[in-house]
Amino acid sequence: MINCAIIDDEPLAREGLANYVREVDFLNLTGLCENPLELLPLLNEQNTDLIFLDIQMPKMNGIDFLKVLQRPPMVVITTAYPTFALEGFQLNVLDYLLKPITFERFFKAAAKARDYHQLVNADSPRATDNYFFIKCGTKYEKVVFEDILYIEGMQNYVTIYTIKGKYVTMLSLKNLEEKLPANAFIRVHKSFIAAVGKIDGIEGNEIFVSGSRIPISRSYRDMVLEKVVFKRLIDKR
Structure with a gap:
């Protein structure tokens, strides 16, 4: 199970993504945030594996937030602006979703997060493995x-x-x-x-x-x- 949080200042966008998360059996929604600053307590108190992050938000935009995180979890950008794609991938985001986001595209990003999570958390190689x-x-x-x-x-x-x-x-x-x-x-x-x-x-x-x-x-x-x-x-x- 992958614990995930959604950060978006638009209520309809947050709820839309939350509904998508509830449809995916390997995702567990642990937080809904209006801005990145609300996410910080969740990162400290809970094991958040993945965040769906909007870019254009008040107080702090998503790109600036990623730059200050010491050890960010997996990140999927969700935005209406394609111009930030290059900068996002330079910050090692897992995927970049353009609004309006279809469930099919959302699920593809979620599956990518699942595959990466499984790879990172795989059991250590046995002594006989080389x-x-x-x-x-x-x-x-x-x-x-x-x-x-x-x-x-x-x-x-x-x-x-x-x-x-x-x-x-x-x-x-x-x-x-x-x-x-x-x-x-x-x-x-x-x-x-x-x-x-x-x-x-x-x-x-x-x-x-x-x-x-x-x-x-x-x-x-x-x-x-x-x-x-x-x-x-x-x-x-």
Whole structure:
């Protein structure tokens, strides 16, 4: 079940979307808000997975609201203005619905949210698994653990660098980290995870991985040295 909230300053638009939500068996309506500021308590008090967000509203428009959210849930824009589509997708919205919204179009967006929610919340890979799938745009990509060099997180999406290329997908770094084998990967920075076996060297505040330099933060450095270097260090002693 996906918990969702609707934010729209037009009462008829709110009720229309609410009726659509009630028709979809995998959606659970947790809030109806006139403006984004009313949503904030819901985000703090309830587990809101998805928001249907209007753009042109008093006090704060939807785009500005998305920009200030630290970790936004899945977002489907609902608006009468097509001109904000590019900016919306740059903020990683899941879908962009133009009013008047038909139930068929609404259901398509809801199904997309369900598929993404299931992918993000899938069980961690078993020890015998050596790969996972992620969604990149409209394609599902297979990523083999052994191919991963390092992973960079930025807000609510990550870039996975592998020996075959890089993949960009809408996931948080924390969520992806939970799916990785702990013995094979290590957090080296708030925004970076490295494959232990692919680390070629460490110098100062940088880690070298297959020709790339990635930062290592002070808070992680001792742990990384202990796990990656000291257990295999040969010295004069």
